[in-house]
Amino acid sequence: MEKTILEMKNISIEFPGVKALNNVNFTTETGTIHALIGANGAGKSTLMKVLAGAYNHYTGEIFIDGKKASIKSPKDAQNYGIQIVYQEVDTALIPYLTVGENIMLNEMVNGMGTKQIVKWNEIHEKATEILASMHVHVPSKKLVSELTLAEKQMVLIARSISQQCKFLILDEPTAPLSMSETKELFRIVRDLKAKNVAVIFISHRLPELFEICDDITVMRNGEFVVKEKIAETTQNNIIEAMLGKKLEEQFPKYNVKIGDSVLTVKGLSDKEKIKDFSMYVKEGEIVGLAGLVGAGKTEICKALFGASPITAGEIYLKNNQLNLKSPYDAVRAGIALVPEERRKEGVLVFESVTTNLTAPSLKKFTKYLSFLDFNSEKNAAKDMINQLGIKTPTTETKVQNLSGGNQQKVAIGKWLLTDADVYIFDEPTKGVDVGAKKDIFELIAELAKRGKAIIYATCELSEIMGITDRVYVIYDGQVAKELETSKTNEEELLFYSTGGR
Template sequence: MLDSKASELVMKRISIAFPGVQALSDVDFRTAAGRAHALIGANGAGKSTLMKVLAGAHDHYTGSISIDGKEVRIRTPKDAKDNGIQVVYQEVDTALIPNLSVGENIMLEQTVHNMKGKHLIQWKELHRSAQAILDRMNIKVPTKKLVQELTLAEKQMVLIARSVSRECRFLVLDEPTAPLSHSETDQLFRLIRLLKVEGVGIIFISHRLPELYEICEDITIMRDGKLVVSEELANIDQHKVVELMLGARMEGQFPHAKKEIGKKRFEVKDIRDGDKVNGVNLHVCKGEIIGLAGLVGAGKTELCRALFGAAPIVSGQLFIDNRELRIRSPYQAVKNGIALVPEERRREGIFVEESVSVNLTAAILSRFTKWGPWLSKSKEKQAAVEIIQSLGVKTPSANAKVSNLSGGNQQKVAIGKWLLVDADVYIFDEPTKGVDVGAKRDIYELVAELAGRGKCIIYASSEMSEMIGITDRIYVMFDGQVVKELETQHTSEEEILLHSTGGLLT
């Protein structure tokens, strides 16, 4: 149970609705300072909405929020910060100013506040203050380095440093480990443990269940906008957590449909992008799923982009059915039957502020045009509704904005638009990043279904279990090169990891 003497944050009977959907219904949430509290649920369960209420991003909720027994008013982000509540969202790039330094980003709010009083910026003091915060948290990043030069993990650390530059009593981390390598995750957990010792309460949103057991003491599970259970994590095992998230027992994560693998269809010879990809060779047969395995930074994403014509400089050869392709842009890739579901779905895979219907039909508008440029809205909507139903996208309607959907449903939209294109080669780059176990299974089944239709599938992931569970062959990447080709049925997660870390290189 929570320590009654510790500082407590309590949310009571929180409800909020958006057009066409009741997002939260009388949700209670309680956590304490100095502890890490896991907040989980399937995509669309309401956990992010609950935290946006806490962060002051949604002001039309009903219910109450109190800290240490005193009710507080939180209707704006400023209200939340004034009460010591800070949030680090998953898309770290959108929260930082890339052409400012680390120190300027950490001290941004204080700088803006001082400028309102027309004070001159004391640059030495700014960097000294930022360095003191970084030293306190043992973060090794120069304060004068530009944010655009940092790794994703370093950017996340800078955001956390900014959060604790003001009084921070409760810190919300939304899918913080999704873009991180194992070593970077270890560094983040070291920082979380330090913050807990300092008395900061951590609210930790993640779909990686093993991580919760490593860093959290308490857990709250949500489903369909309602509280399911709130408990000490030690009192509940992983299988039960999944059951409570989904509302049903999960029999098996990966599909096991029998399929026939045909002749070689897609071939890659000596692909280079002038930076991260250094002479990759691979092939995919009809109906085959090949995996691109490797740790964060191995070159998987860069290879996917190069194959899709999205890299600025590409050399090498691509073939479909022995026909050489000339691909220098994504447009040419699509014209030649190649589709990419990118890792950064919000930045590259979807139009966030457009409707579900617009997103699903964006890649093949010509199918819905008549008499020149005129678009048939009825045909477009009909096609979108069919994809929504086939993929089980949870949305109030085809006209709803994609920005209002959960992460898992946004990913389904990012994938769904390519189903209308009917490509020959489908490239999936970390397609399950930041989605729950139920949505993951939906994506696995979709990938298997495409392979069953004879499509060539390239599936890039840093999750070793996915490599074993869904692929037929695996190309392991290390330092921009393929270092090993493996038959999935004859390998193991341990062997994949060994090659992913550069082991046994000859």
């Protein structure tokens, strides 16, 4: 099978105050699965956005089979057979259209016939066929707004493979997927490789990359570091290349005296997922909510934050019963949530870092009939940026221009200024590199030392084992088992996560 070779040479690009790429070289060919990895802010997503035509103000050259390719728009990239599936699925899908319409969007825009008439049956038949080939059981006529995060990811991948593509870029594709869905994705990726498609796989999950990929390219600080054959390197070598130093212990060692109960939940239920959920968290305690994707962890977190209605149950904060009708009520009571979908729910992407960090605690920075004290607000933002190590050119940089890990630090930092009693973290390390993960773990440990009650929800069982004191394993919206972390292991957590009794 004849290979098509893609080369990116001396690619550089700047944004206001940031040189995101500096003379980067990247080479791959069809019929291979190529990992692209680096710490948050390394420039890997930016490089792929250049290839996909999202940015046109770069310098350098792109060649396909030795011929110079002019890629200045997404349409140009698609004409060369280049498709991309972005990490933030909600920004790439149209929620009020159906699954089929989203999958076949490009064909619909270009017209299904010579008279530009949309043949609806044909749209849904083709979409159903693509979904069936992926073993994804989502009705073509279902609205995208009704889908889970994992289902939305699959719709985006289905849209990409509906096009005749030679190079498919997947940016953190497994982040919202369960183990079974990840296996299905890997099957699809291997099928594409067998059909002579190049798949460029951006991920922070090294075990996955070593399972699925042939080659790996490492970037650091906007520059190319090394390209290796997966079979000829190790995970530790790749991490050290990413960070530019030896890997330290990820999980902080800390001793905290566990205090009195802060949050108590009794018999919580909602209209859909949560069923008779009970838990408690004490001062200085980190309590895990472990479970697979779709188990109900996110729904529990949102219910505890007043972001979704509950039909039964009671929530107590320091023995005072709460009546949480909205997130406003939760914030006033002393509860903070760092949500899973940070760009959609955790940050204001078009606002500055300062605005994001101070938004929940503006009362601290108002005086004289509610006039905002801009100097004290800016100083507080600067202190938080330094404390969390947020990499940003200025305090006024828009959050959309930060890397994923730095956006996550902003999403966490805004709650630190409020000095809440309960901190709820929902998949806080999703799409975050090993260096930023370590920073987040240390931050959570520091909150525990200050006597805060912490709920840590994740499907990453190694994180549950590394950071928590106790854990509630969630299965189908219920507590399958409560365990003391020091007396369990990942195998037992997985057993209960998959419905074991």
